[in-house]
Amino acid sequence: MTQEISQADLPTIRLMPKANARAIRHGSPWVFDNELVTDRRTKALAAGTIARLEDAERKFLGTVAVNPNSRIFARMLERDESVVINRAWLVAKLKMALDHRTRLFDKPFYRLVHAEADGLPGVVIDRFGDVAVIQPNAAWAEAMIEDIAAALAVATDVKAIVKNGTGRSRSLEGLPEETVVLKGEITGPIPVLMNGATYMADILGGQKTGLFYDQRPNHAFVQGLVKDQKVLDVFSHVGGFALAALAGGAKSAISVDSSQPALDLAELGAKAMKAGTTFATRKGDAFDTMAALETERRKFGVVVCDPPAFAPSKPALEKGLRAYERVARMSSVLVEEGGYLVLCSCSHAADLDAFRTACIRGIGRAGRTAQLIYTGFAGADHPLMPQLAESGYLKALVFRML
Structure with a gap:
């Protein structure tokens, strides 16, 4: 399991004075590299690092996932400063997404998570009955893939989980391509x-x-x-x-x-x-x-x-x-x-x-x-x-x- 880090221990990234902090406050989920103060320390952050985002006046805007290798430098994860990004947080997000889908469909065949719209930026999860396929298309999701899979097993009753690490989005994040069975087994087409x-x-x-x-x-x-x-x-x-x-x-x-x-x-x-x-x-x-x-x-x-x-x-x-x-x-x-x-x-x-x-x-x-x-x-x-x-x-x- 990924080690939990409190807000006080998170690195901080900051918007430039001319950046549109209002758009972030009003729900915009992405911060681009030209909107941030990118000093040597910021550029040295590892792809997938969880960080605090502040405006130019050092006011908290949200907890974000950063990737210095991408034009989308930061993706919004959480706007509540008291919330810690951990496995329990992932379970809560997945259960919220699941509740919506079970209202729509009487059988478990659907898109369970649609990335930013479900509060998990860069993450796509499709469900095929007892099998779920995760596409971790952002660096933070790649770094936390074990936690995401474990949370998915808790939130649902799927018996097999596959990581599909392919596609253009991953190349833009600087991530390698690979497909791996994380849980259970796949015996053929479903x-x-x-x-x-x-x-x-x-x-x-x-x-x-x-x-x-x-x-x-x-x-x-x-x-x-x-x-x-x-x-x-x-x-x-x-x-x-x-x-x-x-x-x-x-x-x-x-x-x-x-x-x-x-x-x-x-x-x-x-x-x-x-x-x-x-x-x-x-x-x-x-x-x-x-x-x-x-x-x-x-x-x-x-x-x-x-x-x-x-x-x-x-x-x-x-x-x-x-x-x-x-x-x-x-x-x-x-x-x-x-x-x-x-x-x-x-x-x-x-x-x-x-x-x-x-x-x-x-x-x-x-x-x-x-x-x-x-x-x-x-x-x-x-x-x-x-x-x-x-x-x-x-x-x-x-x-x-x-």
Whole structure:
């Protein structure tokens, strides 16, 4: 267990006089390196160190986790000066998060912790029944991973816990990539029932934690459009919208993805649903496959494109928006008249207005007209922190093609 340190023993970091202390007091969870007095002592703090944050007048603002190797130098952990950051604190945070999820879902398959929005900055925890996967995407969480796992075992009844230390966020924190089983054992893909569909989550070898829970409400909306329709799901991962569509009464569904292991899991899910005869896969580049389908003169009642983040950061925004426009243009021509086009973005750098504009431009360039009938976001197990736009990353737009 990590040694407990009292407030009096914590190192202190201080805002520069021109820094916006008011934003911190009003809930902003991050302090950037150019907002702090970064002397030799401050720069020498080990990544993951817990510290006191003070304003320029030496007034306490909060207990923070610091990483001198990151642009986000400090992440807010606790605003109550009397509270100590320890295992008991972690248990309390996890129980608060768990209470919300158990109100939402009757079975334990959900995102249990959504980082800053659940008061655990940089920490993502997805639950798959008796298994939980922790993504410690900040240096403090990496340093306290044993405490987080132990607290998770106390707060829930999970029997296996996996640390998934992969992804872009960890590289920005200067953390290595590794996936480790911290508790129990994983014997294979885990079946997850969601919106009547069965998904197979590869906890150890899949993308991120093995399955994306964030699209659950958007899957449910699209299910209302697919009865007796042919459905095309591009960037499908392990079945995504395609399996949800089959559960909603679609005539057939095709999953397109560049990953054969992901498509294999999608096929396992379809067979578990007894929908194998109406489900097909096409492995390949999404853009090449859409071009081929146009050449084949294929049309679908519903087409879904749920690509990876084309604009993961502000420097990538312009290029990312062009990619979203291209997706909209190429997918538009595959939709039957009166059919539906579903376009999604998980890029937090591309806000809703920018993403919607790119989609509309792409549809127009394809020579199609459309009605926007639905705008969706992540489910309620992915809460939005109002002071942090990045926590509201997912957008889903549904157009009816005229």
